Amino acid sequence: MAETEKDLHTDDMVLNLGPSHPMTHGTVRIIATLDGETIKHAEVEIGYLHRAFEKSCEHGTWQQAFPYTDRLNYNSAIINNVCYAMGVEKLLGVEVPERCKYIRTIASEISRIADHLTCIGPSSMEVGAFTTFLYFVEARELMWDLIESLCGARLTNNYVRIGGVKADLPEDFAARAKTQFIKTRQLIEDVDKLLTKNRIFIDRMRGTGVMTAENALAWSWTGPCLRSTGVDLDLRKDEPYLVYNEVDFDVPVGAYGDNFDRYLVRMEEMRQSIRIVEQLLEKIPEGPINLDDPRVRWPAKRLVYSKMEELIDHFKIIFEGVKPPPGEAYARVESPNGELGFYLVSDGTGKPVKVRCRPPCFAAMQALGPMIEGAMIADIVPSFGMINMIGGECDR
Amino acid sequence: MTDGSQADTKPKAEENVPSFSIRRLQEKFPDAVMRWHRQWGDDTVVLKREATLDVCRFLRHDPDLLYDLFIDLTVVDYLPREPRFEIVVHLYSVAHKHRLRLKVLLEESDLVMDTLTGVWRGSDWFEREAWDMYGVVFRGHPNLKRILLYERFEGHPLRKDYPIDRRQPLIGPKN
Numbered sequence: 001m002a003e004t005e006k007d008l009h010t011d012d013m014v015l016n017l018g019p020s021h022p023m024t025h026g027t028v029r030i031i032a033t034l035d036g037e038t039i040k041h042a043e044v045e046i047g048y049l050h051r052a053f054e055k056s057c058e059h060g061t062w063q064q065a066f067p068y069t070d071r072l073n074y075n076s077a078i079i080n081n082v083c084y085a086m087g088v089e090k091l092l093g094v095e096v097p098e099r100c101k102y103i104r105t106i107a108s109e110i111s112r113i114a115d116h117l118t119c120i121g122p123s124s125m126e127v128g129a130f131t132t133f134l135y136f137v138e139a140r141e142l143m144w145d146l147i148e149s150l151c152g153a154r155l156t157n158n159y160v161r162i163g164g165v166k167a168d169l170p171e172d173f174a175a176r177a178k179t180q181f182i183k184t185r186q187l188i189e190d191v192d193k194l195l196t197k198n199r200i201f202i203d204r205m206r207g208t209g210v211m212t213a214e215n216a217l218a219w220s221w222t223g224p225c226l227r228s229t230g231v232d233l234d235l236r237k238d239e240p241y242l243v244y245n246e247v248d249f250d251v252p253v254g255a256y257g258d259n260f261d262r263y264l265v266r267m268e269e270m271r272q273s274i275r276i277v278e279q280l281l282e283k284i285p286e287g288p289i290n291l292d293d294p295r296v297r298w299p300a301k302r303l304v305y306s307k308m309e310e311l312i313d314h315f316k317i318i319f320e321g322v323k324p325p326p327g328e329a330y331a332r333v334e335s336p337n338g339e340l341g342f343y344l345v346s347d348g349t350g351k352p353v354k355v356r357c358r359p360p361c362f363a364a365m366q367a368l369g370p371m372i373e374g375a376m377i378a379d380i381v382p383s384f385g386m387i388n389m390i391g392g393e394c395d396r
Numbered sequence: 397m398t399d400g401s402q403a404d405t406k407p408k409a410e411e412n413v414p415s416f417s418i419r420r421l422q423e424k425f426p427d428a429v430m431r432w433h434r435q436w437g438d439d440t441v442v443l444k445r446e447a448t449l450d451v452c453r454f455l456r457h458d459p460d461l462l463y464d465l466f467i468d469l470t471v472v473d474y475l476p477r478e479p480r481f482e483i484v485v486h487l488y489s490v491a492h493k494h495r496l497r498l499k500v501l502l503e504e505s506d507l508v509m510d511t512l513t514g515v516w517r518g519s520d521w522f523e524r525e526a527w528d529m530y531g532v533v534f535r536g537h538p539n540l541k542r543i544l545l546y547e548r549f550e551g552h553p554l555r556k557d558y559p560i561d562r563r564q565p566l567i568g569p570k571n
């Protein structure tokens with residue numbers, strides 16, 4: 001017996017997951033040092049999707065940064081748009097019309113549903129539940145359909161402008177949303193029945209990736225991940241922006257801070273988001289959707305072609321850009337992953353001095369290594385999935 | 397909505413009155429607070445570099461302030477102004493629901509400050525990013541290496557004097 005033990009290899013093994021691994025969705029690398037199947041140490045390497053977001057923004061006008069913001073968190077692009085626009089509007093010291101606020105809120109919540117569907121669907125597939133993935137892709141298609149009717153694109157939705165939105169809601173939007181939500185609700189309930197009491201799913205999720213509230217705060221977690229640990233922090237409630245103070249919704253919080261709680265929090269948030277949109281569509285006011293301020297408004301095309309002043313206006317606003325007064329501003333929204341912030345610095349010209357995006361999953365990802373240390377190798381997959389790292393946002 | 401341009405650029409009255417957090421800091425650290433402002437309602441305090449760590453500990457643990465959630469750390473390059481760099485930190489208090497922005501001014505020749513990881517562990521990757529993009533050294537950081545770029549990248553690309561079209565040498569695998 002002693003002889004065989006001497007020959008057994010007891011060295012640590014280094015396992016390299018990624019950067020291109022089906023589990024990693026985007027591109028991230030986890031270098032795990034293993035003792036048997038237990039993770040002794042895990043190093044997380046990000047940056048494979050870095051594409052110089054901030055540098056590019058600094059070399060364009062304020063408006064030209066919008067398409068870059070879509071590609072941060074591409075699952076909920078409109079929320080990024082909204083946050084950036086709110087930042088520029090804060091610098092300008094202007095407020096958008098009431099109807100625009102409603103439209104932005106509606107579009108944000110639909111994006112949030114799509115984002116949560118994209119998080120739970122693939123994550124459940126990775127732990128073996130393929131049907132739920134297909135159900136949620138179907139539900140996401142319904143949400144994308146609504147977003148497409150707003151801005152014309154399924155992905156890379158570019159809808160928000162400084163001082164307003166690109167276009168008003170289509171005429172049949174409320175009716176369409178109503179039918180889509182009936183189907184989406186049904187799909188969420190179906191998945192709920194398939195997963196929430198599923199023995200295999202619970203075994204993989206319950207008690208894995210556990211985080212205490214204290215540690216979650218220390219690691220700068222926000223959003224559903226923080227709420228799963230029991231901290232009731234939701235900027236929509238705590239620092240209401242847009243029209244969130246005019247709707248009635250609940251903020252679900254978890255109790256154990258494990259992957260299963262993160263799943264439950266997201267499931268409930270989707271139901272609440274549907275509630276929010278339904279309420280908003282009931283009471284959305286009529287009115288202008290764009291700010292009528294010469295500093296941000298684009299002149300009507302018809303006038304640009306026929307009037308000299310409008311032509312000059314148009315030329316200046318396109319070539320020189322919107323010019324916020326010198327100063328700095330921080331705008332933040334509750335994105336599906338947590339607090340998304342834009343810290344903007346203007347020197348009074350048409351080009352930003354600084355466009356800083358505070359990515360929520362960047363903060364969450366730094367805790368992944370410590371979180372999975374001591375866990376089994378199979379726990380990496382659900383823990384990573386439930387943090388919902390979005391490469392575009394994390395690496396910028 | 398349309399009367400925007402003139403009225404809005406004037407500072408509002410409350411922007412000239414220090415908020416509770418700013419007053420508390422001024423009382424406690426009269427020498428450390430160099431300037432403050434509340435433009436657009438964002439409480440901002442410019443700190444002396446030497447005092448930053450003490451102020452941060454106080455902000456984190458003082459029961460009336462309790463800034464327990466580290467939101468963001470970034471750097472702004474104000475070339476050609478001196479001091480050229482500004483470290484900008486955003487904080488939030490879950491209990492009191494207030495926010496604060498801290499700023500520390502750094503000279504190009506002495507781009508060093510104390511790490512905040514001892515106060516908020518969450519500043520770890522943000523400081524690595526600041527090192528990566530601007531070359532700011534955080535004294536005492538447990539693992540200060542590049543995060544978004546690769547180790548053999550030359551220069552710090554978010555500095556204003558780094559040209560946007562500069563090419564980097566091709567690198568291959570190490571072995």
